[in-house]
Amino acid sequence: MSETDATAEAVEKLTVEEDNYTPPEPKSVEELMAQKEGEDEALQRYKASLLGAGAASTATDDPRRVVVTEVGIIPSDHAPIMLDMTSDQPKKIVLKEGCSYRLQFGFRVQNQLVSGLKYSHVVTRRGIKVDSAQEMLGSYGPDPQKVNTVQVPRRDWETAPSGMLARATYTVKSAFTDDDKVEHLSFSFELEVKKDWA
Numbered sequence: 001m002s003e004t005d006a007t008a009e010a011v012e013k014l015t016v017e018e019d020n021y022t023p024p025e026p027k028s029v030e031e032l033m034a035q036k037e038g039e040d041e042a043l044q045r046y047k048a049s050l051l052g053a054g055a056a057s058t059a060t061d062d063p064r065r066v067v068v069t070e071v072g073i074i075p076s077d078h079a080p081i082m083l084d085m086t087s088d089q090p091k092k093i094v095l096k097e098g099c100s101y102r103l104q105f106g107f108r109v110q111n112q113l114v115s116g117l118k119y120s121h122v123v124t125r126r127g128i129k130v131d132s133a134q135e136m137l138g139s140y141g142p143d144p145q146k147v148n149t150v151q152v153p154r155r156d157w158e159t160a161p162s163g164m165l166a167r168a169t170y171t172v173k174s175a176f177t178d179d180d181k182v183e184h185l186s187f188s189f190e191l192e193v194k195k196d197w198a
Contacts, residue, residue, distance in 0.1 A: 060144050066117065066176060066184035069147055070106040075099050078155060078197055083189060091189035096197045098162035100186045102151045105137065107176075110144035116179030119152070123191070124171050137176075160193055167193050 072082030083091045095101070102135055105119060116139060123131040126157070135152040158168075170193070175186040 020147065028096070029141065030102055057082070062110065064184065065109060065112050065142075065182070066178075067108045068105065068176060068185050069105075069108065071174070071189075072104050073101045074104050074151060075101045080104065085185075085187070092192065093189060093198060094192045094194055095160050095167055096108065097193050097195060098161055099160045100157035102157060103135070104149065104151045104152060106145055106147050106149050108144055109140040109142050111142055113139070113141050114178050114184075115139045116186075118177050119174065121172050121174040124173070125168055167195060 027066065028189050068085045070082045070085055072080055072094065074080045075096070077099065078096070081095075083093065103119070108118075117137040118134055119137055120134040122129060137150050137152075140148060170191045171188055172191050173186070173188045176184040178184065
């Protein structure tokens with residue numbers, strides 16, 4: 001099996017639910033808003049807050065449901081390092097060894113509700129897997145004008161590896177998926193761990 005196949009297989013395994021959860025059948029915003037049978041007033045208000053902002057004008061010429069605009073790292077002691085996901089330029093992040101950081105994602109949801117949006121990644125060094133993670137980003141109603149911004153982990157900080165052996169260039173293969181097993185985006189970027197930011 002090639003390095004590319006092995007890494008793709010690892011990303012695919014991350015997106016499979018371990019608890020055998022079966023999501024409900026997808027419904028359009030119009031169907032969800034029209035469904036009232038068995039709902040109390042509080043549930044109707046919750047649906048309106050989740051779906052109402054974009055319910056009037058969710059359709060766009062762009063068929064994608066999730067449009068990722070940026071992905072980056074927010075260090076605790078340095079300016080944010082963001083990748084423009086709307087550009088085809090090569091993507092690379094330099095990270096200072098041992099620093100504390102969070103991941104940040106910017107994305108728009110359009111056309112339909114997205115349930116259980118997740119981010120997952122597999123980090124490899126010279127073809128060998130060194131880390132993997134999956135983060136739940138939440139469910140979002142369509143609002144093509146709004147850019148949602150999410151940082152993970154939400155409470156703590158991640159710590160970059162440190163030491164002479166950790167200073168290297170890593171490949172990060174990432175994917176955004178949802179409860180319906182739809183892959184909204186997959187991409188790769190280089191992560192270089194150095195002694196300092198420069």
